[in-house]
Amino acid sequence: MEAPAIYTENLTRRFGELVAVQEVNLRVAAGEFFGFLGPNGAGKSTTIKMLTGLLAPTSGTIQILGLDLIAHPVEVKRRIGVVPEGMALFGRLTGAEYLNFAGRMYGLDRETAASRAEELLDFMRLADQPRTLITDYSHGMQKKLALAAAVIHGPNVLFLDEPFEGVDAIAAGTLKTMLQRMTERGATIFLTSHVLEIVERLCSHVAIIDRGRLVAQGSLDELRAGVLAQNRDTSDGREQKLTLEQIFLRAVGGAQPAGQELSWLS
């Protein structure tokens, strides 16, 4: 049986008194496009940082592609790509220099790194500003470049923290196309996003975290079925297809209570 691409067991992270992530058990199969959702401050970024080796867990196990992350960090990092929060770019390099650098750091030879960097710059429509430093790129351009650097070595698992935040529709389309091609090739993608429509369209499986705890996990259909089963008593018997937003709001209990309005807007 094939090992899951991402597997965590009782993953916990404390910051002093605060428990940011509590006993999270994730299981993401190889080739899945996995959406990791949660309200602000729920523990999404903390989880993704732990999964990519940027943050040590307080307790629990992390396995990526069957390898223990703590025991084999270099082997794991060789097989994953990461776009962390803040993008982690080197602002004083040009886009080409950065991609070239990233490729070589992931073990590509000089020729391959250069040719893939060129191809990625073309694909991401970043090639027409060869001398511009990354610090002078727009936010969307930086996002595209960070993603390009994360995929240059052809990772088996890709971790993306808010990849569509601040990206225009054209750039988002480019990113989506590339991510879909990667999953078609068998790569696993783990992304966090607040744009639920995009997650619904792209992801086959979703997990929802709230206040550090995993409150839902499964395919979209499984989550819909779960929510409908919970609300069978209150439903009028008609079949309805819940959107991810409705599932999300029910999972985290975030719907605006009726009657709660701003006094000066009424």
Added chain:
Amino acid sequence: MAELRHSSRHTGQLTAIARLRWQLFLHSLRTTRGTAELISRIFIGFVIAVAGIGGAIGMGVGAWSFVSNQSPQWIALLLWSIFMFWQFFPVMATAFTQSTDSSVFLRFPLSYRAYFLVVVAYGAFDIATALGSLWLLGIWCGVAFADPSLAVWTAFILLTFALVNLILARAIFSWIERWLALRHTREILGIIFFLFVISFQFLGPLIGHFGRTSRPQVTHWGAELSPAQRVLPPGLAAAAMAEFHASPLLSAGYAALLACYGVALLGVLHVRLRAQYRGEDLSEAGARSDSRAMRPSVRRGWKLPGFPVPIAAILEKELLYLSRSGPMLFTLIMPLVMLGVFRVGGSGREAGLLTRAPDFALPTGAAYAVLMLTNLVYNNFGADGAGVQFLFTLPVRFRQVVVAKNLAHAAVLAGELVLVWVTASLLYTPPRLDITIATLAGVLFVLPVNLVAGNFLSLYSPKRIEFSTFGRQRAPQTTILASFAVQICVFGLAAIVLWVVPHQNGYWLASLVLLCLATIALGGYLSSLNHLDRLAHRRQETLIAELCRA
């Protein structure tokens, strides 16, 4: 929808802005760093108060002396110095920091008049205005004490002069603000500032060289420039005061011209602020212009025989970073500047320090080069900023990253030593072979010790560096103290070796001793690398948190 009720009173908005600044100040004190900042501000405030009061007394005495000696026209000298300070200080201080952009308030329904007042008010509370006003008050006291009949007229003239200064400073600042919005121009301004600072290094030796004898040509230039300066604000203000008794009409004419300057400058300021008010885009994106015709293919990275690919990649990245940092490059030329400073001087007893002992030019330059390099070595990851996260996601051992950075620093030092050797040869005398060897041996001892200390301190107390600004780039206090202690130990030891070991027939034996020390230091460096991976893993959260902070 409820009726929108908004206050159109300027006072309400201005009060809100003043309150905002006060709240920002208060909140900045919540952190430990903020409290330290408060202490430093109290200290700076004390220094400013001393400079202000001391300067005012000096200006007052000067003005009293000029008026008492029937030479009031010389007050121009005092006014010129105030004028230069008032206009240059804010500009130079801006090179230290990111500019405070008052146009952020434009998102609110602020009338143009209120906006204009906000911009001018921002300037009315800065250090230059406070000191300038205090010094002008000193001049007024001096004049009034020497000739009470001039008191009222002088007050009027000095007040006008102060307003002209205030408006000019805001006009200059508003234009500078436009340039500072772009990284490139901010860097250029920083470099100008740096050159300004370097030029101060030469002042002492130059004054020593030229100041001891009478220079009639200097007096001649002064006489030539006098009529020219009289048509500018400081000259006009001084002339208006000087001509008050002899020709009141001429005096009023000068005062009117001074007021005209004020009105004209208001116009200049109005042009800029109006453009800002109407919505001007000063963002970096607006300045982004790259030729679409130039699309060279991505070149291959460096290949360093004998080194793993990641080390070559990081070394290349480090040197690219350095080559794109004007401020950093300029700190690296300081050793050469210092050799020049020590060269300037007269002859005999007045000769520069190294002119009397030219053999020590190379070791002195090399020591300066090492000291300048500590800016980089003791904060290895400071320039990486948020990029440091990327380093932790890579499939490489962290010691490889550190070794590559150390190699880059060693390469920079090697290049700089060559330049120091050439400069020493040109300015003094070609260094003797034994001195050259001893210096190299000394560097081979000092460098690894500094690298070990630098690597550990870089992980323990990192600080983000903005390459495009000079400001707020101070290393943490612990790093400064530790670096100071390391320099005292290693340079002290090297100096003792050079001093104690017999050198009547050259410094060959001292070189040998220093090479032995260098071998021990290199062994210590290699051994320290074994601990780096574990330490980096332990410190990575702090490192990322500190360097990714915006």
